[in-house]
Amino acid sequence: MTIVRETLLPPAPPPRRTGGPVGWLRTNLFSGPGNTLTTLVILAGLALLLPPVFRFLVTDAVWSGGAGEACRPEVAGRPVGACWAFIGAKINYLVYGSYPAAERWRPNLFFGLVALSAVWMLWLDAPRRGLGAVFVFLVGPLLSYGLLAGTPVLALAPVATSLWGGILVTLVVSLVGIVAALPLGILLALGRRSDLPVLRYACIGFIEFWRGVPLITVLFMANVMLPLFLPGDLTVDRLVRPLVGIALFASAYMAEVVRGGLQAIPAGQGRAALALGLTRVQALRLVILPQALKVVVPGIVNTLIGLFKDTTLVSIVGIADFIRVLEAARADPRWSAPTIPATAYAFAALFYLAVCFSMARYAAFIERRLAAGERGRA
Amino acid sequence: MRSLPIPLLAALLAASPALTQTAVRAQADTLAQVRARGHLVCGVSGGVAGFSMPDGQGRWHGLDVDFCRALAAAIFDDPDAVRFIPQSSAARFTALQSGEIDVLARNTTWTLSRDTAAMNFPVITFFDGQGFLVRKSLAITAVKQLDRATICLQQGTTTELNTADWFRTRGLSYQVVTFANSEQTLGAYESGRCDAYSTDKSSLYGERLKTAHPEAHVILEEAISKEPFAPGVRQGDDAWRDLVAWTHYAMIDAEEAGISQANVDRLRGETLSPDVKRILGLEGRYGQGLGLTGDWAYRIVHHVGNYGDVFARNLGDGTPLKIPRGLNALWTNGGLHYGPPIR
Numbered sequence: 001m002t003i004v005r006e007t008l009l010p011p012a013p014p015p016r017r018t019g020g021p022v023g024w025l026r027t028n029l030f031s032g033p034g035n036t037l038t039t040l041v042i043l044a045g046l047a048l049l050l051p052p053v054f055r056f057l058v059t060d061a062v063w064s065g066g067a068g069e070a071c072r073p074e075v076a077g078r079p080v081g082a083c084w085a086f087i088g089a090k091i092n093y094l095v096y097g098s099y100p101a102a103e104r105w106r107p108n109l110f111f112g113l114v115a116l117s118a119v120w121m122l123w124l125d126a127p128r129r130g131l132g133a134v135f136v137f138l139v140g141p142l143l144s145y146g147l148l149a150g151t152p153v154l155a156l157a158p159v160a161t162s163l164w165g166g167i168l169v170t171l172v173v174s175l176v177g178i179v180a181a182l183p184l185g186i187l188l189a190l191g192r193r194s195d196l197p198v199l200r201y202a203c204i205g206f207i208e209f210w211r212g213v214p215l216i217t218v219l220f221m222a223n224v225m226l227p228l229f230l231p232g233d234l235t236v237d238r239l240v241r242p243l244v245g246i247a248l249f250a251s252a253y254m255a256e257v258v259r260g261g262l263q264a265i266p267a268g269q270g271r272a273a274l275a276l277g278l279t280r281v282q283a284l285r286l287v288i289l290p291q292a293l294k295v296v297v298p299g300i301v302n303t304l305i306g307l308f309k310d311t312t313l314v315s316i317v318g319i320a321d322f323i324r325v326l327e328a329a330r331a332d333p334r335w336s337a338p339t340i341p342a343t344a345y346a347f348a349a350l351f352y353l354a355v356c357f358s359m360a361r362y363a364a365f366i367e368r369r370l371a372a373g374e375r376g377r378a
Numbered sequence: 379m380r381s382l383p384i385p386l387l388a389a390l391l392a393a394s395p396a397l398t399q400t401a402v403r404a405q406a407d408t409l410a411q412v413r414a415r416g417h418l419v420c421g422v423s424g425g426v427a428g429f430s431m432p433d434g435q436g437r438w439h440g441l442d443v444d445f446c447r448a449l450a451a452a453i454f455d456d457p458d459a460v461r462f463i464p465q466s467s468a469a470r471f472t473a474l475q476s477g478e479i480d481v482l483a484r485n486t487t488w489t490l491s492r493d494t495a496a497m498n499f500p501v502i503t504f505f506d507g508q509g510f511l512v513r514k515s516l517a518i519t520a521v522k523q524l525d526r527a528t529i530c531l532q533q534g535t536t537t538e539l540n541t542a543d544w545f546r547t548r549g550l551s552y553q554v555v556t557f558a559n560s561e562q563t564l565g566a567y568e569s570g571r572c573d574a575y576s577t578d579k580s581s582l583y584g585e586r587l588k589t590a591h592p593e594a595h596v597i598l599e600e601a602i603s604k605e606p607f608a609p610g611v612r613q614g615d616d617a618w619r620d621l622v623a624w625t626h627y628a629m630i631d632a633e634e635a636g637i638s639q640a641n642v643d644r645l646r647g648e649t650l651s652p653d654v655k656r657i658l659g660l661e662g663r664y665g666q667g668l669g670l671t672g673d674w675a676y677r678i679v680h681h682v683g684n685y686g687d688v689f690a691r692n693l694g695d696g697t698p699l700k701i702p703r704g705l706n707a708l709w710t711n712g713g714l715h716y717g718p719p720i721r
Binding site for chain 2: 068072073074089090091092093096097098099101160162163165220223224225227228238316317318320324325327328329330331332333334336337338340341
């Protein structure tokens with residue numbers, strides 16, 4: 001018996017294309033009946049949604065005009081979408097609130113400072129990043145406060161915080177939250193894992209208290225109730241009160257995120273570091289925290305994005321944040337047209353989307369970069 | 379690694395003179411506090427067309443705003459010596475009680491329970507009432523023609539109760555559809571879900587402008603409730619209460635005497651009328667009783683105007699709102715504004 005094939009095999013069909021655009025489509029979008037169906041449904045949904053949105057925001061939009069009349073269909077002579085002329089007319093109020101016009105260079109400089117700090121801290125190859133951290137967490141806040149509120153040291157006239165408003169206030173509130181929440185949260189997380197019972201229970205109590213009350217309650221207490229309780233003739237500025245509330249609130253959440261990271265680090269890491277002769281602080285700073293924070297980057301960014309959006313709650317307690325000034329601006333009867341409310345909210349959505357999306361993208365970049373070690377191992 | 383930050387932060391806040399300021403406690407002499415501070419702090423609604431709203435540069439306008447400016451003009455001879463703090467309807471009374479604001483000019487309806495519980499209402503600055511917005515094509519002229527109609531209302535406001543009372547006492551039937559906010563309510567009305575949209579008349583004029591075809595809707599003359607808007611002050615400071623009341627009366631008396639922002643400076647030089655002379659402080663020293671200078675009313679009219687000027691500038695023909703004076707005309711013109719004599 002021989003096992004020899006006598007005839008040639010019929011030629012096999014050529015392999016399905018996996019390269020090129022067609023191949024990419026086939027493997028990624030239409031690889032099976034389920035996948036094909038999903039792709040088609042999503043495409044149909046997009047085809048249904050995107051054109052009207054684009055039409056509203058761009059094609060049918062009114063870009064210029066001196067009053068709300070320009071955004072009325074019968075005046076424009078065509079269907080009218082977003083009334084960007086309204087945003088244009090109100091932009092100074094939306095950005096600065098009632099900040100005196102002659103002093104607007106100060107918020108502008110503040111925006112510049114924020115951009116500079118962001119680049120310094122976020123661009124990983126930036127020079128002197130250690131100095132940058134000191135700047136962001138110490139010099140920056142003090143300088144910004146002096147700049148915005150005015151101080152004799154810098155020879156700047158005082159500008160009451162009740163005049164601040166719009167994007168300026170939203171940025172101030174979120175940045176204070178972010179800048180305070182990170183270090184405070186790390187300290188609280190470490191305190192919660194401390195061996196010292198008093199410290200540990202103090203931290204647990206603090207964290208559980210702030211996590212247990214809604215932010216809106218905190219703000220209400222800070223802005224409405226606190227003045228009733230304060231002794232003597234002392235009140236804290238009405239913008240600072242909710243700022244402190246938000247900072248403490250955010251730090252409690254941040255503490256739990258960071259604690260998650262600390263727990264993910266095997267105990268052996270710390271012991272090994274101590275065995276190598278590092279002090280406890282060094283072990284924490286050089287071995288444990290860098291690894292723990294890396295693990296929780298998504299959680300931290302998640303908290304920060306949530307914090308950024310939560311700051312709109314200050315509008316309830318009479319702080320003129322971005323949403324509040326938008327609401328106030330569209331009450332103007334000179335600018336009343338059917339699409340004005342939708343325009344205002346579309347503008348707010350774009351603003352928040354731009355900021356939150358950038359934060360998320362930066363976090364993704366950091367994650368990829370920090371994960372380089374794991375990629376090499378796998 | 380000790381948990382220093384919280385007490386430290388609190389201590390810093392309490393100690394830093396830049397972040398704190400001497401306040402503004404409740405009782406005491408409000409006028410003296412305002413003088414010492416150098417400006418008035420006025421609680422406004424912040425975003426109600428014609429009453430208080432900021433322009434593109436962040437400068438505030440409106441009837442409530444101008445009232446505060448008049449108060450500031452009377453005290454400081456400077457209508458800009460005033461800070462406006464937007465107050466939510468939930469926080470407004472506490473803000474006044476805690477001393478955060480000196481006066482609440484926030485289109486607040488004067489009611490007995492509010493007057494006795496929280497604050498004083500020195501004077502009514504605007505007479506409003508719940509009205510109805512209907513399509514012109516329905517050819518309705520009176521509220522009672524809305525029998526069996528569907529009415530759009532905003533949730534959680536007194537409009538629901540008012541409507542129920544009014545229709546029930548007249549034995550008329552109606553249907554109510556409520557919505558969470560004014561956008562939704564107006565949208566439902568416009569889409570034909572309801573025959574009428576009901577809220578305060580002063581707001582209806584602004585709401586009508588937001589519709590696609592404002593000229594296709596009318597606001598019924600009739601009002602089914604009394605909504606007297608009054609500034610609020612803290613209880614227990616009669617001098618301040620007088621000052622707030624007379625700021626309004628000065629504007630009313632000025633209008634009645636024919637003194638307006640346009641002619642006040644001319645009249646001051648050449649008037650012979652003893653009435654006008656008394657108002658402008660050329661005769662007698664009536665401002666002293668209020669703790670002000672003799673020309674307090676002149677300052678108000680010069681900087682802000684009389685009530686008619688303020689009304690026209692913010693609500694009347696000078697604006698897209700075009701709210702008729704109606705109840706807000708002087709008593710001599712069939713309205714309700716009646717100023718006690720300055721003498």
